Amino acid sequence: MTKILILGGGGMIGQKLARRITEHNIFDGVELTLFDRAFPKNGVITKTVMGNIADATMAQTLAASRPDVIFHLAAIVSGEAETKFDLGWDVNMMAMWHLLNAIKTEHDASEGTYRPRVVFTSSIAVYGGPYPDKIDDSFLSAPLTSYGAQKAACELMITDFSRKGFIDGISLRLPTICVRPGKANAAASSFFSGIIREPLNGIVAVLPVADTVRHWHASPRVAAQFLTHAATLDTDLLNGRRALNLPGVSCTVAEQIEALRNAAGQDAVDLIKLKLDPTIMQIVDGWPRDFNPKQAVALGFVAESSFDEIIKVYIHDDLKA
Amino acid sequence: MTKILILGGGGMIGQKLARRITEHNIFDGVELTLFDRAFPKNGVITKTVMGNIADATMAQTLAASRPDVIFHLAAIVSGEAETKFDLGWDVNMMAMWHLLNAIKTEHDASEGTYRPRVVFTSSIAVYGGPYPDKIDDSFLSAPLTSYGAQKAACELMITDFSRKGFIDGISLRLPTICVRPGKANAAASSFFSGIIREPLNGIVAVLPVADTVRHWHASPRVAAQFLTHAATLDTDLLNGRRALNLPGVSCTVAEQIEALRNAAGQDAVDLIKLKLDPTIMQIVDGWPRDFNPKQAVALGFVAESSFDEIIKVYIHDDLKA
Numbered sequence: 001m002t003k004i005l006i007l008g009g010g011g012m013i014g015q016k017l018a019r020r021i022t023e024h025n026i027f028d029g030v031e032l033t034l035f036d037r038a039f040p041k042n043g044v045i046t047k048t049v050m051g052n053i054a055d056a057t058m059a060q061t062l063a064a065s066r067p068d069v070i071f072h073l074a075a076i077v078s079g080e081a082e083t084k085f086d087l088g089w090d091v092n093m094m095a096m097w098h099l100l101n102a103i104k105t106e107h108d109a110s111e112g113t114y115r116p117r118v119v120f121t122s123s124i125a126v127y128g129g130p131y132p133d134k135i136d137d138s139f140l141s142a143p144l145t146s147y148g149a150q151k152a153a154c155e156l157m158i159t160d161f162s163r164k165g166f167i168d169g170i171s172l173r174l175p176t177i178c179v180r181p182g183k184a185n186a187a188a189s190s191f192f193s194g195i196i197r198e199p200l201n202g203i204v205a206v207l208p209v210a211d212t213v214r215h216w217h218a219s220p221r222v223a224a225q226f227l228t229h230a231a232t233l234d235t236d237l238l239n240g241r242r243a244l245n246l247p248g249v250s251c252t253v254a255e256q257i258e259a260l261r262n263a264a265g266q267d268a269v270d271l272i273k274l275k276l277d278p279t280i281m282q283i284v285d286g287w288p289r290d291f292n293p294k295q296a297v298a299l300g301f302v303a304e305s306s307f308d309e310i311i312k313v314y315i316h317d318d319l320k321a
Numbered sequence: 322m323t324k325i326l327i328l329g330g331g332g333m334i335g336q337k338l339a340r341r342i343t344e345h346n347i348f349d350g351v352e353l354t355l356f357d358r359a360f361p362k363n364g365v366i367t368k369t370v371m372g373n374i375a376d377a378t379m380a381q382t383l384a385a386s387r388p389d390v391i392f393h394l395a396a397i398v399s400g401e402a403e404t405k406f407d408l409g410w411d412v413n414m415m416a417m418w419h420l421l422n423a424i425k426t427e428h429d430a431s432e433g434t435y436r437p438r439v440v441f442t443s444s445i446a447v448y449g450g451p452y453p454d455k456i457d458d459s460f461l462s463a464p465l466t467s468y469g470a471q472k473a474a475c476e477l478m479i480t481d482f483s484r485k486g487f488i489d490g491i492s493l494r495l496p497t498i499c500v501r502p503g504k505a506n507a508a509a510s511s512f513f514s515g516i517i518r519e520p521l522n523g524i525v526a527v528l529p530v531a532d533t534v535r536h537w538h539a540s541p542r543v544a545a546q547f548l549t550h551a552a553t554l555d556t557d558l559l560n561g562r563r564a565l566n567l568p569g570v571s572c573t574v575a576e577q578i579e580a581l582r583n584a585a586g587q588d589a590v591d592l593i594k595l596k597l598d599p600t601i602m603q604i605v606d607g608w609p610r611d612f613n614p615k616q617a618v619a620l621g622f623v624a625e626s627s628f629d630e631i632i633k634v635y636i637h638d639d640l641k642a
Contacts, residue, residue, distance in 0.1 A: 085485060128561065132459075140459045142480070142562055149481040153474045159463070160470040164406060240449065241463055 002027040005062060007053055007099075008073030009034025010043065012180055013121070016224040017071060018044040026228050027069075035062060036074065054091045056098040063102035066110075069231050072099065072120045077187040078147035078283065085146060092150035096120070100157055104166045118158060118169040119230045121223075122243060124216055126152040126173060127288045134292040137245055144286035145188075155243040162235075162242055170230045170238065175218040175248030175303070176287075178310060181318035188283040192217065195253070196260055196311060199268035200319055208277035211254040214289040218248045218303040219313040226301055237299060247303040249310060250290040259307040263315065323348035326383060328374055328420075329394030330355025331364065333501055334442065337545040338392060339365040347549050348390075356383060357395065375412045377419040384423035387431075390552050391424075393417065393441045398508040399468035403604065406467060413471035417441070421478055425487045439479060439490040440551045442544075443564060445537055447473040447494060448609045455613040458566055465607035466509075476564040483556075483563055491551045491559065496539040496569030496624070497608075500635035509604040513538065516574070517581055517632060520589035521640055529598035532575040535610040539569045539624040540634040547622055558620060568624040570631060571611040580628040584636065 081088030125148035126141040158169035180193040198205035402409030446469035479490035501514040519526035
């Protein structure tokens with residue numbers, strides 16, 4: 001029986017992950033707890049805990065239940081972390097600090113036998129330009145957003161707490177997850193999903209950047225697969241490099257739109273309206289465009305191979321649901 | 322009149338920096354305050370404040386005096402941060418967090434007019450192997466010590482608080498400073514100074530690693546020059562990349578010993594006794610060996626060009642003093 005805790009379990013990825021864990025026999029019997037500020041109606045049916053991840057006492061309570069695997073997905077998204085500076089650092093960095101220290105307390109109390117797997121959703125926002133054509137595994141992390149800086153700081157803590165043996169951690173620098181179901185969120189990347197999702201639902205979508213923008217994507221389904229793969233991986237194979245660039249699809253917005261045309265025709269494409277937004281353009285301009293994620297590929301992480309495929313996943317998993 | 326605060330002003334580099342600031346007319350009139358847990362007898366004569374940098378209230382008090390330039394040199398050294406895990410994170414990371422937030426409070430209270438230059442002594446310990454032959458400015462930071470992880474986390478904060486305009490910060494990844502005057506300290510790198518300093522003072526020195534170990538060095542004099550150069554630099558030239566690899570001398574321990582022979586003869590060299598220390602060997606094995614610090618060189622940072630020169634600086638500045 002594996003005791004699993006998902007922080008941010010009420011969010012879109014958290015729910016996909018919870019569903020994957022309950023529907024597939026990955027862990028050979030699980031006791032699953034989801035933690036979040038709120039949960040969706042009709043969400044995954046399992047034990048849930050409501051609370052604020054930035055509360056140090058809450059971190060202690062969560063660690064005291066000694067989960068075998070902790071998925072840390074809880075975050076203030078990039079756009080909000082940019083406008084609410086203090087909140088972003090508090091939730092995106094200090095909460096990790098509290099959590100790791102709470103786990104260390106349990107580790108010490110157990111005389112070192114408690115050492116959970118911690119899987120953290122980092123982001124390609126840890127990178128900042130100027131970039132090479134393809135970012136390889138040894139390229140520097142020089143974030144240009146608070147969100148990226150917070151994620152990168154968490155990666156450092158996870159690696160060091162792991163090196164010391166208090167946890168067995170891994171940070172996944174997720175591509176921009178696309179096509180997100182449901183409503184747009186405050187992430188600066190939200191439109192990448194919007195321009196596909198809204199037209200497929202017969203709704204107008206706003207494109208706030210030029211269609212020449214190139215970016216790096218994977219589907220929510222793949223994100224959930226990345227997370228369970230990371231939870232079951234032999235971390236000795238990481239050789240101490242515990243923050244991974246993951247595979248994904250590199251394409252331009254124009255190529256995304258072309259894939260939409262393939263899937264749903266010109267009528268769908270006509271629902272995309274260009275309305276440039278300087279704030280979003282500036283944030284997105286600092287984001288990576290393409291990767292050569294050699295280490296993750298060698299470790300067996302697999303993403304889609306085209307944006308057409310990413311759209312098909314959305315249609316299958318979410319549009320029809 | 323420039324108001325200057327040196328955190329860690331009682332340490333070896335802090336004192337060299339204070340002396341350089343008081344003896345050279347770099348800032349066109351200064352009001353200098355040194356902060357530390359303790360100060361040396363016969364140290365630089367100026368205003369001093371005693372306290373613990375990890376105390377959040379102390380950070381507020383220090384920031385409330387609104388220094389124009391803050392040099393942050395205070396740290397738990399690498400060896401001690403490795404054995405005292407909590408203390409290391411507390412002093413080397415959380416103290417920076419408290420300081421930056423205290424500065425931000427002053428920034429906000431001043432309606433944005435207070436925005437000090439913050440010069441932080443980071444370290445090449447932010448790097449971890451495997452390495453290329455020469456580390457260039459775009460190589461990843463993957464520290465293999467708690468000290469390195471803490472320094473790297475501080476760099477991220479400094480860059481983000483700077484990007485937001487709360488401070489005007491710069492992080493200097495100092496080479497291993499050598500030859501340190503005075504006594505050996507708990508830094509794993511302490512022996513690099515010891516094997517030169519002790520023999521020049523007629524004392525036996527222990528070499529805890531093989532003489533094939535290659536590392537990256539600069540003198541204390543150069544460290545003080547780096548710091549004042551960073552304090553007066555046009556930070557727009559950094560293009561947002563506010564953590565700098567600095568120039569230095571790449572040499573093996575054997576080459577260091579050869580330079581000692583050039584300076585003081587075989588009798589001095591005979592005072593070096595090889596006694597391998599597995600703990601130090603393991604830490605040092607993860608350290609960088611050589612750099613191509615293009616950005617810093619272009620910005621006018623200058624180091625020694627040979628280890629012979631580094632020894633001459635010690636003899637001139639410290640041995641004779």
